[in-house]
Amino acid sequence: MLINKRLILSHFWLAFIVFGAALVLGAWQMFVRSPLNAWHFNPEFYYRSVTAHGTVMGYVFPTLVAMGFGYAISEAALEQPLIGRRWAWAGLILVAVGSVVAMIPVSLGLASVLYTFYPPMIGNPFYYIGVVLVVVGSWIWVALMSINLAAWKRDNQDKPVPLAMFANVAGSYLWGWTAVGAALELIFQIIPTALGLTATIDAGLARVFFSWTLHAIVYFWLIPTYIAYYVIFPRAIGGRLYSDAMGRIAFILFVVVAMPIGVHHLFADPQVGAGLKFMHSVFTGLVALPTLLTVFTIVASAEIASRLRGGKGVFGWIGALPWKNPIMLATALSFVMLGFGGAGGLINMSYQLDSTIHNTQWVTGHFHLIFGGAIVIMYFAIAYDLWPHLTGRALDSLGMMRAQLWLWFIGMIVTTFPWHYVGILGMPRRMAFYDYANPAISPQAFSVTMSAAGGLILLTSGILFLIVLIRGQFAARGEAGAYRFAIPLHMPVRIPVALNSFGLWLALMIGLTVINYGYPIAQLMVLKGTSVPAVYVGAAR
Amino acid sequence: MxxxxxxxxxxxxxxxxxxxxxxxxxxxxxxxxxxxxxxxxxxxxxxQATMPQGRVETADPTTLHLSGEFVESNLGSALEADGSVTVRAIGQQYSFTPQCLVVPADTPITIRATSADVVHGLLIEGTNINTMLVPGYVSDLPIRFKSPGEHVMPCQEFCGIGHQGMWGKVQVVDQTAFRNMAASKRRLTCVD
CATH class of the missing domain: 1.20.5 (Single alpha-helices involved in coiled-coils or other helix-helix interfaces)
Structure with missing residues (x-):
């Protein structure tokens, strides 16, 4: 049962509006840095745009989707009205206000430091304060998810927590804890320097703090997508979830091993030693496990659905799947992108292979394929699935939905495959323009042009997506019925405590983070002479 | 649906x-x-001994030009007594010093580099030589070039609004040519 529909819908609308704006910036960036554009523009506009695009796509858009979807799951899976409705609105307002506060200095060119902050470069303090407000708003959601689960558990002592809510709360804890890294960096290092209270900053320590957030934030983005795989997809195609327990194990693994692996972003950094890098590399390998488990469970669930529809044969059942169903299509396309993106991720994880592609366009290609591709296409699917239940109106532009999903997939492949390729050639990332007349760079020109074309396809798809949702707001009224999640093939009657609660896993999550991050943080805090003068950007010179 | x-x-x-x-x-x-x-x-x-640097070394960016191994007269390629080569370089907004490195082919080389202001990176295209330059810390990287040739060496980390202009060069020459150059100069670059 969905009760606070306006609350949920407001989260999704704000998410998709900011997504649309950031998508335009992204497409523009792809164009201006390509050979299609003559060099006559101010490079500062490019970095301004990258800062806005990254901040919105990284901090605001997925956070709002996770929050809105989280409230929907809490009400639908627990079948109880949301506790803390006013707090939820306050959280949404904080995210909205924070976004505006952050984006004003960015659009004025006072904080072109990119969403990864990069101290000792220091921008306008309001940029960082805005980001903190966004995070604080999302922490309200983290607390509410935990409170709602606790209330349900009190009234349903012997029942297993529904998988959707279990996964949702796992995601919220993951985010609550992983955001601490960047929060420490912002509150103790960057904001005091931005306000002029200190003039020096330890850039190496700041990078360590940021890496604590930087990797697990990707799993925070990913969790709504995985929830959709487990609890929306099997139901939407008329099947059953192959395994409820495996789903729980996958989400628990994300909580435990997503955090203590962030130092793989610092493989090429001088402020962390080799031993610690190796340890984080091993843990990074482990985080492939929940994905491998998920792929198996979801494909098996698809097979069940197909055989229920009369699908036959070892591979013949694939053809019998309901391919016209947008959720089916989105999930299949998401899996293809997850496969390529995951393979790329395994390359990034090893120090030896990473040194070829570290900080090249490969990395940008990689996370656009995983996040923009595999993850965001499922955000579309979640919206398509939820919309009729939120608006009370039918969403019946099925053809347009399929076209939109295909365009997103094609656009993402056309954008990111050449992007990976130029990365292997050694093209550095985050440059406003390249001298394509230089014989060392000219072989990369064609691929960059292709990526720019892919950007336009993505923009088209994004516009179509918004049209589908807007048409849905004005469609004829129709009762969509109760919002339900997929039922497992074998409904768990009794479930081990470990798969039904978080105490042990949170202890492991915090413990492993303390072990894997405690040493480098302590080492750098003790080490003298590592604080360097801040370099203020956007200041009048 | x-x-x-x-x-x-x-x-x-x-x-x-x-x-x-x-x-x-x-x-x-x-x-x-x-x-x-x-x-x-x-x-x-x-x-294959392809591991990240083992320990953390520091260098104060505010005094790089005054003392220590990164003073300007010490930057560039140095031929060591054991026949290996040490290359010292710094990155700053928006160039490398030296802007063009000259190194011998088929010789063990150690790059030691740091930053004088913000975070930079150093990537040599056509190779897997790739490291960050973080102000306050020294990057130390063992490298080796198979054959003579020229490579571009862009800064791979966003370092401010001039980042797109920060491209260095690497000239790999054969061992004899390098030894001849090293006979007359203590520190080698291909800038002059």
Missing amino acids: TSETDHSHGPHGLGEAVAARIERRWAALSIVIVGVLVCMAAFIGIH
Whole structure:
């Protein structure tokens, strides 16, 4: 049962509006840095745009989707009205206000430091304060998810927590804890320097703090997508979830091993030693496990659905799947992108292979394929699935939905495959323009042009997506019925405590983070002479 | 748009035990895959000595130009007594010093570099030589070029609004040519 529909819908609308704006910036960036554009523009506009695009796509858009979807799951899976409705609105307002506060200095060119902050470069303090407000708003959601689960558990002592809510709360804890890294960096290092209270900053320590957030934030983005795989997809195609327990194990693994692996972003950094890098590399390998488990469970669930529809044969059942169903299509396309993106991720994880592609366009290609591709296409699917239940109106532009999903997939492949390729050639990332007349760079020109074309396809798809949702707001009224999640093939009657609660896993999550991050943080805090003068950007010179 | 099925038992008598067994096998296979990948990385790291730098070294960016190994007269390539070469360089907004490195082919080389202001990076295209330059810390990287040639060396980390202009160069010359150059100068670059 969905009760606070306006609350949920407001989260999704704000998410998709900011997504649309950031998508335009992204497409523009792809164009201006390509050979299609003559060099006559101010490079500062490019970095301004990258800062806005990254901040919105990284901090605001997925956070709002996770929050809105989280409230929907809490009400639908627990079948109880949301506790803390006013707090939820306050959280949404904080995210909205924070976004505006952050984006004003960015659009004025006072904080072109990119969403990864990069101290000792220091921008306008309001940029960082805005980001903190966004995070604080999302922490309200983290607390509410935990409170709602606790209330349900009190009234349903012997029942297993529904998988959707279990996964949702796992995601919220993951985010609550992983955001601490960047929060420490912002509150103790960057904001005091931005306000002029200190003039020096330890850039190496700041990078360590940021890496604590930087990797697990990707799993925070990913969790709504995985929830959709487990609890929306099997139901939407008329099947059953192959395994409820495996789903729980996958989400628990994300909580435990997503955090203590962030130092793989610092493989090429001088402020962390080799031993610690190796340890984080091993843990990074482990985080492939929940994905491998998920792929198996979801494909098996698809097979069940197909055989229920009369699908036959070892591979013949694939053809019998309901391919016209947008959720089916989105999930299949998401899996293809997850496969390529995951393979790329395994390359990034090893120090030896990473040194070829570290900080090249490969990395940008990689996370656009995983996040923009595999993850965001499922955000579309979640919206398509939820919309009729939120608006009370039918969403019946099925053809347009399929076209939109295909365009997103094609656009993402056309954008990111050449992007990976130029990365292997050694093209550095985050440059406003390249001298394509230089014989060392000219072989990369064609691929960059292709990526720019892919950007336009993505923009088209994004516009179509918004049209589908807007048409849905004005469609004829129709009762969509109760919002339900997929039922497992074998409904768990009794479930081990470990798969039904978080105490042990949170202890492991915090413990492993303390072990894997405690040493480098302590080492750098003790080490003298590592604080360097801040370099203020956007200041009048 | 969605439909619901409600069978209280699995289709075709697929037992829970069978489902769990298949699942366990897949989980075991997944663990083996990850284990093999991690062991491969560890083996190559030890066997081919491709490991990140072992320890953390510091350098104060505010006094780089006054004393220590990164004073301007000490930057560039130095031929060591054992025949290896040490290259010292710094990155600053928006160039490298020296802007063009000259090194011998087929010789063990150590790059030692740092930053004088913000975070930079150093990447030599056509190779897997790639490191960050973080102000306050020294990057130390063993490298080797197979054959003579020219490479571009861009800064690979966003370092401010002039980042797109920060491109250095590397000239790899053969060993004899390098030794001849080193006979007359203590520190070599291809800038002058």
